[in-house]
Amino acid sequence: MNSIKEQLANVKATLPQECTLVAVSKTKPNEDIMEAYNTGHRHFGENKVQELTGKAEQLPKDIHWHMIGHLQRNKVKYIAPFVYLIHGVDTFKLLKEINKQAEKNDRIIDCLLQIHIASEETKFGLNEEELHHILESQELTTLKNIRITGLMGMATNTDEDSVVIEEFKKLKGLYDQMEKKSTHSNVKLSTLSMGMSGDYKLALEAGSNMVRIGSTIFGHRN
Numbered sequence: 253m254n255s256i257k258e259q260l261a262n263v264k265a266t267l268p269q270e271c272t273l274v275a276v277s278k279t280k281p282n283e284d285i286m287e288a289y290n291t292g293h294r295h296f297g298e299n300k301v302q303e304l305t306g307k308a309e310q311l312p313k314d315i316h317w318h319m320i321g322h323l324q325r326n327k328v329k330y331i332a333p334f335v336y337l338i339h340g341v342d343t344f345k346l347l348k349e350i351n352k353q354a355e356k357n358d359r360i361i362d363c364l365l366q367i368h369i370a371s372e373e374t375k376f377g378l379n380e381e382e383l384h385h386i387l388e389s390q391e392l393t394t395l396k397n398i399r400i401t402g403l404m405g406m407a408t409n410t411d412e413d414s415v416v417i418e419e420f421k422k423l424k425g426l427y428d429q430m431e432k433k434s435t436h437s438n439v440k441l442s443t444l445s446m447g448m449s450g451d452y453k454l455a456l457e458a459g460s461n462m463v464r465i466g467s468t469i470f471g472h473r474n
């Protein structure tokens with residue numbers, strides 16, 4: 253296999269300029285992250301709070317850490333001091349807890365609302381109705397320490413491109429709708445996070461501007 257450095261460069265060569273690459277380093281050691289870091293890369297994604305906080309402590313402070321996994325409310329406090337973007341917000345209660353912990357840290361934390369677009373039951377996320385419920389709630393205006401900057405979604409794990417494309421298009425449609433609808437001052441859309449190693453090219457075609465890529469860069473996980 254190619255080195256991490258080479259794989260990272262290969263992936264970057266396939267991305268448009270305006271697309272942010274989150275290098276998903278879950279389960280991989282600090283040396284692997286540093287190999288990518290030393291090329292100038294700064295956006296890394298983790299899906300477990302404990303692993304994320306451990307790595308953030310040990311690694312350079314100018315890394316932008318993305319929390320891409322399912323986040324439990326009682327663990328928000330551990331990442332609130334430093335997290336760059338939380339991708340998986342799927343309840344209003346979680347949003348309120350992030351706001352509370354962000355306030356304690358005197359920060360504003362950027363969040364993406366996770367939408368359930370896949371046919372699998374196991375993937376987390378809001379449905380369309382729940383999304384609009386959050387966006388239209390008056391209480392959202394009181395959350396001064398969070399900012400909703402976009403949406404995140406995971407497509408069904410299938411070889412059928414047409415299924416995946418439809419799901420990504422649905423998410424893009426919701427994102428475009430949201431742009432028109434929301435007038436809350438803490439909703440400032442910039443980010444549509446969709447696409448992983450197996451499907452990111454389809455996601456880009458559907459309008460993604462942030463991809464989360466792990467195994468193609470760092471190799472397979474055990």
Ligand SMILES: *Cc1c(COP(=O)(O)O)cnc(C)c1O
Nearest residue numbers: 276299320448449464465466467
């Ligand atoms: C692990 C993970 C990824 C990266 O998956 P790869 O297939 O290794 O690219 C992307 N997004 C989420 C939410 C993940 O948990």
